[in-house]
Amino acid sequence: MPPPNHHSAPQQTYHRVFHCNPTMRLPQSILHLVLVVMFRSQGMLCFTAQVSKHLSRPSSKNRWLPNIQTRLFSMSGDGDNNIIPITVLSGFLGAGKTSLLQHMLQENEGKKIAVIVNDVASVNIDSKLVRGQSVSADGDESQRSDEDATPAGIVELQNGCACCSISGELLSSVSELMTLSDLRQEDEKFDHIVIEMSGVAEPRSVRNIFQEAMMYNMPLMDRVRLDTLVTVVDCSTYMDYLKSKRLADVEESPELYYRNEQERQQTEEENDSDWMQGSPEGSLGGGVCDLIVEQTEVADVVLLNKVDLLPGQLSDVEELVAALNPRAKILTTKFGKIDNLDEILAYTKGQGVAIDGVVDDHKDFVKAADAQNCSDPDCTDESHGHSHSHSHGSHSSDESTTCTDPDCSDETHSHEHSHNHSSESTTCTDPDCSDDTHSHEHSHDHSSEKTTHAGIGTYVYRARRPFHPTRLISVLQHLPVVRGVPKEEGQSSTRVTNDSDAQVFKQVLRSKGFTWTADSNVKANYWSHSGSSFELQCLGRWWATLPQDMWPDEARESILSDFDVADHNDETATTGSNVSVGDRRQEIVFIGPGIGSVDSQTKVESVLDSCLLNDDEWDDFCNKWSNEAALMSAYENTLNTRMLTY
Numbered sequence: 150m151p152p153p154n155h156h157s158a159p160q161q162t163y164h165r166v167f168h169c170n171p172t173m174r175l176p177q178s179i180l181h182l183v184l185v186v187m188f189r190s191q192g193m194l195c196f197t198a199q200v201s202k203h204l205s206r207p208s209s210k211n212r213w214l215p216n217i218q219t220r221l222f223s224m225s226g227d228g229d230n231n232i233i234p235i236t237v238l239s240g241f242l243g244a245g246k247t248s249l250l251q252h253m254l255q256e257n258e259g260k261k262i263a264v265i266v267n268d269v270a271s272v273n274i275d276s277k278l279v280r281g282q283s284v285s286a287d288g289d290e291s292q293r294s295d296e297d298a299t300p301a302g303i304v305e306l307q308n309g310c311a312c313c314s315i316s317g318e319l320l321s322s323v324s325e326l327m328t329l330s331d332l333r334q335e336d337e338k339f340d341h342i343v344i345e346m347s348g349v350a351e352p353r354s355v356r357n358i359f360q361e362a363m364m365y366n367m368p369l370m371d372r373v374r375l376d377t378l379v380t381v382v383d384c385s386t387y388m389d390y391l392k393s394k395r396l397a398d399v400e401e402s403p404e405l406y407y408r409n410e411q412e413r414q415q416t417e418e419e420n421d422s423d424w425m426q427g428s429p430e431g432s433l434g435g436g437v438c439d440l441i442v443e444q445t446e447v448a449d450v451v452l453l454n455k456v457d458l459l460p461g462q463l464s465d466v467e468e469l470v471a472a473l474n475p476r477a478k479i480l481t482t483k484f485g486k487i488d489n490l491d492e493i494l495a496y497t498k499g500q501g502v503a504i505d506g507v508v509d510d511h512k513d514f515v516k517a518a519d520a521q522n523c524s525d526p527d528c529t530d531e532s533h534g535h536s537h538s539h540s541h542g543s544h545s546s547d548e549s550t551t552c553t554d555p556d557c558s559d560e561t562h563s564h565e566h567s568h569n570h571s572s573e574s575t576t577c578t579d580p581d582c583s584d585d586t587h588s589h590e591h592s593h594d595h596s597s598e599k600t601t602h603a604g605i606g607t608y609v610y611r612a613r614r615p616f617h618p619t620r621l622i623s624v625l626q627h628l629p630v631v632r633g634v635p636k637e638e639g640q641s642s643t644r645v646t647n648d649s650d651a652q653v654f655k656q657v658l659r660s661k662g663f664t665w666t667a668d669s670n671v672k673a674n675y676w677s678h679s680g681s682s683f684e685l686q687c688l689g690r691w692w693a694t695l696p697q698d699m700w701p702d703e704a705r706e707s708i709l710s711d712f713d714v715a716d717h718n719d720e721t722a723t724t725g726s727n728v729s730v731g732d733r734r735q736e737i738v739f740i741g742p743g744i745g746s747v748d749s750q751t752k753v754e755s756v757l758d759s760c761l762l763n764d765d766e767w768d769d770f771c772n773k774w775s776n777e778a779a780l781m782s783a784y785e786n787t788l789n790t791r792m793l794t795y
């Protein structure tokens with residue numbers, strides 16, 4: 150697979166790429182430390198992601214820290230003209246970010262746009278282009294007389310990535326622009342800031358930088374807001390890159406790291422610079438696919454650029470992008486020429502993904518996927534999800550509709566005990582129920598099944614029992630991943646046997662979501678797989694393990710929506726007839742070609758079901774319910790788990 154467009158000339162035009170390492174970012178580590186210390190002092194461990202979720206989503210249901218709250222409210226909406234909205238342009242190398250920026254400056258519609266241009270290379274070619282300079286291959290610069298396309302203000306950020314190694318400089322660059330603006334006449338002050346990130350930047354990290362700045366009450370955040378995250382996608386290479394197992398490795402793919410041979414040699418000589426030290430031996434830790442998936446997922450607007458070079462059907466790319474990010478607005482362009490700048494400048498009015506967190510990204514995704522469920526009662530299209538679910542015990546607002554009408558005479562509703570009437574499974578939580586047609590083990594909802602015309606489908610697997618780690622690993626080995634899943638075989642008794650069904654996982658391009666593994670009854674994990682990499686991240690504790698008076702008031706409703714029963718009590722959870730598990734759950738989204746078909750979903754479901762603890766194991770697990778050490782030794786988990794700091 151050649152690198153995109155003009156960068157493909159072998160040995161001559163290299164670009165530097167690395168997968169950004171969030172641990173390199175100092176403020177975040179400090180935040181992490183503060184939170185861990187804070188919660189340890191109250192007898193709690195690793196809780197950061199749950200906290201950050203509520204720090205980072207104040208505008209909807211989770212209004213926890215009033216200072217951030219007030220700021221976000223004061224910044225949102227059209228009302229405050231003094232707040233300058235920031236648009237961030239992300240997108241893989243060569244996708245067309247600079248072309249878009251040049252177009253925006255050219256067609257500025259009278260807007261005073263200031264820009265920050267980040268380039269990981271030591272020579273910031275993009276900023277020179279944006280300044281209106283032409284740059285020849287040998288590095289000579291000559292000034293173009295293109296006054297209209299010159300930005301109102303420009304700051305160059307080079308020699309590192311602004312989302313990690315030089316992240317501190319991102320905010321100081323914004324500050325610098327604000328100072329510049331202050332020095333200008335009233336009618337010349339900036340009204341927009343656009344940041345062009347390097348092609349290897351992870352937008353989540355950029356979002357974190359601004360959220361942290363807000364949390365630390367940086368005065369700068371009274372004057373600017375991160376508003377719209379735009380990802381530019383090169384349509385002509387997108388599908389190939391997503392399937393690529395390519396690792397961003399400097400030895401194997403120098404063209405992904407350097408613009409040319411001279412730059413490669415120069416950088417190798419200066420290789421003691423910090424930003425290259427992100428991971429060992431110059432391998433920068435991730436696949437190209439992971440980066441492209443993240444850039445797509447964390448966007449308010451996805452710009453499908455280079456439609457003129459598209460080898461296949463535009464609808465295929467559109468549908469894949471929509472499957473990865475159902476919330477984003479999708480635009481198509483050539484050379485970044487969008488018709489209306491308002492589609493990306495201050496587009497979200499402060500209500501976009503910039504105020505979300507990782508957990509919210511997931512929840513919103515699941516909600517959007519569920520919303521795709523067809524609600525037409527007369528529809529006979531089998532590829533649509535037509536499930537309806539009623540649950541009198543589950544308080545999951547996203548998953549089910551609860552019948553609360555005491556006069557309801559609809560026989561399909563149960564008014565005696567809790568059922569989930571989704572199309573392919575019936576879940577009952579009544580311990581006394583003896584109806585064999587009901588499932589009494591866990592709950593699945595097929596309401597989010599959907600296959601697009603390009604064959605990209607999504608499926609949300611749900612269950613309320615933990616996975617046996619060894620069996621889970623034997624299934625994960627069927628994902629098309631080359632990183633993150635241990636290779637060991639495990640004992641045959643603990644392996645999943647239906648290998649042919651497990652082949653379905655080879656189709657999965659992306660999977661992600663909450664997962665509960667039997668080695669812990671406390672740890673909430675986040676399953677994240679994209680393309681060729683798999684990772685388990687620790688989000689913190691399940692809310693059920695904390696007394697309710699420690700939950701943030703504003704988040705109570707949202708937390709309870711993930712509970713199996715509202716009156717869950719962890720102390721008595723597995724005693725007597727009370728077998729509720731709180732918010733512990735499997736809620737994993739699968740995306741890939743063919744995944745929307747009933748056949749694929751049945752296979753995914755049955756294979757993952759076989760990884761759940763069986764009845765004997767579950768009894769054993771319940772006996773060890775509050776004994777983490779015993780669970781850890783009984784259900785050893787060899788998957789590496791990284792602490793998710795946001």
Ligand SMILES: Nc1nc2c(ncn2[C@@H]2O[C@H](COP(=O)(O)OP(=O)(O)OP(=O)(O)O)[C@@H](O)[C@H]2O)c(=O)[nH]1
Pocket residue numbers: 154155164240241242243244245246247248249275347348381454455456457458482483484485
């Ligand atoms: N054919 C075609 N070429 C395009 C289009 N958009 C951009 N290009 C070309 O693709 C190349 C890369 O575009 P840039 O705008 O520099 O891409 P970028 O995302 O800023 O690239 P990096 O700075 O390397 O991350 C340039 O030669 C552009 O002229 C398009 O829609 N069609």
